[in-house]
Amino acid sequence: MPFPLYLLALAVFAMGTSEFMLAGLLPDLAGDLGVPVGTAALLTPAFAVGMAVGAPLMAVLVRGRSGRAGLLTFVLAFAAAHVLGAVTSGFPVLLATRVVAALANAGFLALALTTAAGLVPADRKGRALAVLLSGTTVAMVAGVPGGALLGALFGWRAAFWAVALLCLPAAAGLLTSVPAGPARRDAPARPALRAELARSARPRLLLVMLLGALVNAATFAGLTFLAPVVTGPAGLGELWVPVALVLFGAGSFAGVTVAGRLSDRRPGLVVAYGGPLLLAGWPALALLAERPAALLVLVFAQGALSFALGSTLITRVLYEAAGAPTLAGSCATAALNAGAAGGPVVAAATLGADGTGLGPLWASALLVLAALVVAWPARGVLRGA
Structure with missing residues (x-):
């Protein structure tokens, strides 16, 4: 894989750390800002909504411009x-900074997905996407638990400062190593924007985007409220929250790595086997939450299955949007973050009055079930037929 691809993954690591780290910071953040846990959890869907809406907008705004300049600006x-988020004392200001960060993340990821696909041959998009998304999964293995640990030791603001500092080496690397112009000299001429918009509205593409959104909604529904499960029904201390997040992240890294070798040629196989296992895993996690050993094993398994299935579906989005080079990455970003926005909202509605409970895990199961129901008549699309 080309070296610039790993620099893109480094920036995705910093951004993924920010997007996911709230799963381990919610109780501390809510207490410091004087809001309920359910209200503080709105920071996650606010970020995701900003990304889902901002991805196509930012992709159009940077259309035809230097990929390196756009990526650097967004970082x-x-x-x-x-x-700004680290120094604010008000929840509304913090919420606004999350939306701004989301717009920047959306623009970056939309450009990065398209850039990554252009750095490799056409039949290796799945592997390139796996490398790019490894930034996200490594964030879950190291960055997110590290953020949770910083929050436990020094307060949630320390995690925000750490993310800001992480962006600096990523920006330096992008400035020196990512091509200023098109990633490939033999790339075909860019189609007109109207043609790309028409391509992006194809039913096959919209269907795969819906599937990716549902699976990601299930992932975020459970992940956002994992900390209260660890410290509540499981009866573990706060320092076990980073451990659980490490396990989820390690599983996600394993899932993306394996799926990256299958998603180009055998996407239907990943969905056919991974989907039912993912569906079974969320209820099992809810039923066995009071048994810490079982909970931790299942957290790893759900991380692996969630990201194997999710990354495979997003790879299919890139294939289906191949005729829309400007909007392909934004379609994938929008699908991911529409789910990330909706999942926590659905899960929050299942919480008890004290902000705890196992409802989010059952909500995740229902969302996966919905995805499988939609996927069944669309088997040909998932096979690339």
Whole structure:
């Protein structure tokens, strides 16, 4: 894989750390800002909504411009939003910084997905996407638990400062190593924007985007409220929250790595086997939450299955949007984050009055079930037929 691809993954690591770290910071953040846990959890869907809406908008705004300049601008804007978030004392301001950071993340990821696909041959998009998304999964293995640990030791603001600092080496690497122009000299001429918009509205593409959104909604429904499950029904201390997040992240890394070798040629196989296992895993996690050993094993398994299935579906989005090079990455970003926005909202509605409970895990199961019901008549699309 080309070296610039790993620099893109480094920036995705910083952004993924920010997007997911709230799963381990919610109780501390809510207490410091004087809001309920359910209200503080709105920071996650607010970020995701900003990304889902911002991805196509940002993709159009940077259309035809230097990929390196656009990527660098988005990284620096993302860092600035976290500096402001780290020093604010009001929840509304923090919420606004999350939306700004989301817009910057959306623009970056939309460009990065398209850039990553252009750095490799056409039949290796799945592997390139696996490398790019490894930034997200490594964030869950190291960055998110590290953020949770910083929050437990020094307060949630320390995690925001850490994310801002992480952006600096990523920006330096992008400036020196990512091509300023098109990633491939033999790339075909870019189609007209109207043609790309028409391509992006194809039913096959919209169907795969819906599936990716449902699976990601299930992932975020359970992940956002994992900390209260660890410290509540499981009866473990706060320092076990980073451990659970490490296990989920390690599983996600394993899932993306394995799926990256299958998603180009055998996507239907990943969905056919991974989908039912993922569906069974969320109820099992809810039923066995009071048994810490079983909970931790299942957290790893659900991370692996969630990201194997999710990354495979997003790879299919890139294939279906192949005729829309400007909007392909934004379609994938929108699908991911529509789910990330909706999942926590659905899960929050299942919480008890004290902000705890196992409802989010059952909500995840229902969302996966919905995805499988939709996927069954669309088997040909998932096979690339």
